[in-house]
Each structure stands twice: as structure tokens, then as C-alpha cells.
Amino acid sequence: MATGRTHRPATRSRGIPEATVARLPLYLRALTALSERSVPTVSSEELATAAGVNSAKLRKDFSYLGSYGTRGVGYDVEYLVYQISRELGLTQDWPVVIVGIGNLGAALANYGGFASRGFRVAALIDADPAMAGKPVAGIAVQHTDELEKIIDDNGVSIGVIATPAGAAQQVCDRLVAAGITSILNFAPTVLSVPEGVDVRKVDLSIELQILAFHEQRKAGEEATPPERETAGTGEPGVATTPKRPSVAADRPAAGASGDGSRQGPDGDVPAVMPA
């Protein structure tokens, strides 16, 4: 409780599983593209390919929405577009405020995909007085002081945080206090919010780190057969690394501060240990 939950269980969504909700936008995009090409119907197979998933999953996903297809034929594109849009709540207007108009905030403000689907940038807010009044993406930036008023006046319920990490929680608190109940966070911090407020996070460095993990694994596979072992009590897999720290005197240095270590281009697993 102290910290408040960052993710609400959400799974309680009456009927649609979270995983499915997360894919609906994907389907919608694929469908929109088909619609623009005036394609009248699609099979689960085709649509699935276009959306980058497999057809069984897609059909299962759609089954949660209802039976919108025609057996032996497929789905009516226009109709599905409408149904999914409605399910996602895109048939209504969602005013959004973006807080933190730095490089990223500006990029977001200019991002076409934003406005394209029901979302409308209602205001751009920045703490720097020098920014106030300056137009970004055709909208005059307003000062943070106005935050509460802006949200209230525009009935905004979705906020985007693109501030430096240090300011994120504070901005978040103000947004929430002002009535915002959904936040898209680009700042690399864990935000604490009260129950009932949804937070989704987009974190560039996390994505890169996940890629690095797999990349490293690939590099290792190239030459190393069965490397990692699952050992429970015996040897911790990659074991042969700095043993227990005792206090912190092994080889911690790695990333904490400097972190200047580097390896050859084709990433060779740091000679952790000769088997």
C-alpha cells in the first residue's frame, strides 16, 4: 500500500483477456490498411499474417468480441474495423496532454499516429518558462502551472509523461490529482499511482536490453552448445563467475559507474569461464 500498485491487476476486464486487448490495435491497423485498399473481406489467415500473429490466436481473440465472421468466407473488413474501434473506445474523442516537451515530447506531438485514431493532443505542457508560448506541432506550449486548469477545462483523462526521470513522479502526482486516470510514461522510472489509475510504460533502454540479451545468446550459440545449466542447489548455471561477494569486493565495478568494458564487435561472451 505504501507505494501503491503500479500495474492494476486489470485482468478483471469483464471478458476480454489483457493479451487480446493488446493485440486489438494491431488487428485494427491491418484492417484499416485493407479498408483503404477497399478489400471487402479477409480470412483469419490473411489478416493474421498482416498483423504478424497466427490465425488460431486471431480467431480466438475475435471470439472474445463476438462472432463477427462468416464461415467459409472470412470477416467483413469495414464491420470489423468498426467493432474493434468501438471495443477499444476509439469511437470517441480522447483529449491527451503531453507533459515534457523536450526532444521526445516534441516528437510525440508531431507523431501523426497520435491524432489519427481518436486521440487529440489537447495541450503541450513544459516546466521551462522559456518554452511557454512556443509552438510545437502547431500547438503553443503551456507552462506547468496551468496543468490542473488545462486538464480540467479539457476533460482530459489521458496524460503522456515525457519528462526527465527525475520529474516524472511529481508530474504524475499532479496529473492524477488533477483527474487523469491513464498515463503513458516515457520516463525511465517506476511510477506510483493510486488504485484505479492505469500506467503503461514505454522504455527504450529496456527494449534494447532485452534485445541485447537475445543477441548475446545468439552469439553464444554460434559456438557454444549447451552452455547454461539449470542447476538448483548445485552450481548456479554460469556459475564460474565472481563468487559470492561477501560484502562487495569481487568484480562489481562492471556497470554501476564507469562501465567502460567492451568486447569485440561480434560479441563474444565475455570469457566467463572455461568449462
Next chain:
Amino acid sequence: MATGRTHRPATRSRGIPEATVARLPLYLRALTALSERSVPTVSSEELATAAGVNSAKLRKDFSYLGSYGTRGVGYDVEYLVYQISRELGLTQDWPVVIVGIGNLGAALANYGGFASRGFRVAALIDADPAMAGKPVAGIAVQHTDELEKIIDDNGVSIGVIATPAGAAQQVCDRLVAAGITSILNFAPTVLSVPEGVDVRKVDLSIELQILAFHEQRKAGEEATPPERETAGTGEPGVATTPKRPSVAADRPAAGASGDGSRQGPDGDVPAVMPA
């Protein structure tokens, strides 16, 4: 088949579950913060809170890495930082190229979090000849023509695509052909890549749409108790849903445009269902 798989199963990671891998960066960040404050040890409870997860999950996650904690005490911060960094492959240098230096690309190039952890922006690439030579974030932008050479010369294996959707697949193909095996895609498109290439996608509008879905649900709950019906015959009710569209003549395009009104607590859901 032509399209190739977009996501590789990946789950084959010898021992660490994907879900865990995705959280390691989170733990790492929390740990780094502690490290900077010279905190020597943390309990799973404390660290979990800082990372925004629950302690059981964290302990389970760590158990996949090995036994790095001390019962009755907790984890040695420095040591864990090192272990996780190593596991993620951050103890080595990962040169990265960013393709598409528009608003977003520039924001990425300037993003501190990038360089902070093992990642190094090796080059910025853009198709616009006018951009060539212009410095962004202290790095001179290079023309797309150089793409293959740049990747080869720098031994780059991770590429970031920040181009318009239309150019993404093409850029992707060139990156892959040039030897890139991990891609972080910011363009709103599904990329087709050959087996063995990892793609992670970051999509702003998708995130917003997911938020909208929950937001809408909240608004509905406020006044409407059991809205969405779950049953027809007692099972995954599908029964009573809007009937076939015939062609596409229902009510596509509800009130999507204009209308700056906020959610009408309960009156919104367009009366799709005559039932």
C-alpha cells in the same frame, strides 16, 4: 510463407523465461539507483517495491539466474548489478545504428538512457541527402547509401528503425541483409524478418489505444454495473451480438471525429446492439 515469421519463438532460451528477461532491466535500474546511493544490500521485498513488482515474482526471477542472495539478509547490490548486467549482455559494448533521423530519431539519439548502459550510438542514418553531415546529438548524420558499409565497419548487430512506416520494411531488409540480427522498430508496421532476427516493437499509438480501452471501461463501470454480457447459452457467450453486417452498412464511423466532449459516463457506447 513468403512473409516469414515476425516473432521468433525465442522461448527456447535455455533457462530464463521471456517474462523474466523482460523484467531484468527493471531490476537492474532499481539496483543501479541503490548502488548510487551506496546501499549495500536489499531484501527482495524492498527491491521488488522499487522495481514495481511483487517480491515472490522477483525471487522467482532471480532463482533462474542462480542463488545470489543471502538468507536472512538479502541481496548484495553491487554483486547483483554485475550478475544481471552480465546476464543481459551489458558487460559488452553494443554499437547501435539509428535509421531515420526525424523528430523521433533525433530524440532517440539524444536519449541519455541509450548510451548509459552498454549501448553506443555508432551511427545515425537518414535517407534525406539534406540531412547528411548535419550533426545530431553530436554525431554527423550519414546517408542511407552508406548503411551497409557502416554496419559492416562497426560490427553493428542492433538497429533501431525510426523511419516513417512506409520505409520501414525496406530499411529493415537492408539492415538484415547487412548483418543486423536485432531490431527495435518504432515505425507502426509489422516487419517481416527471416528466422533468427529478433524484432521488438515500440508503438505509441498502440499503447494509447490500450489505455483508451481501459479508460473506456472505467467510464462505463462508473455507472453501468454489468454491461458487457458474457453469456448466451452459458458458455463463452457469443450469441447475442450485433448480427451480420451484410456488407458494411451498420454504423461505421460513429462519432469519432469532432465532439470535444469527454466520456458520457454511460450513454456513450453507441447503440450497436438492437437485440
Next chain:
DNA sequence: CAGTGTGAATTCTTTCACAGCG
């Protein structure tokens, strides 16, 4: 028949709860 819709089987994740170590 082609292709949806969906129970059932499978696999992955999260959570529980507690034995046991420092």
C-alpha cells in the same frame, strides 16, 4: 468445401506457502 468458432490440451506465468539456511 473453406474457413470460423471453440472446447480441450499444452505451455507459460504468477502466486502461494513453507522448508531451511545464515
Next chain:
DNA sequence: CGCTGTGAAAGAATTCACACTG
């Protein structure tokens, strides 16, 4: 005694495979 590490239980999500319908 406090806290980790982990089997085992519970809960999602994915995949299978096929009955059934337009």
C-alpha cells in the same frame, strides 16, 4: 528469527484440432 529459494498450486495465454455452418 528473517529472508531466500523453490516445489507445488493456480491462473493466463497459446495452440491444437475439428465440429459445424454459410
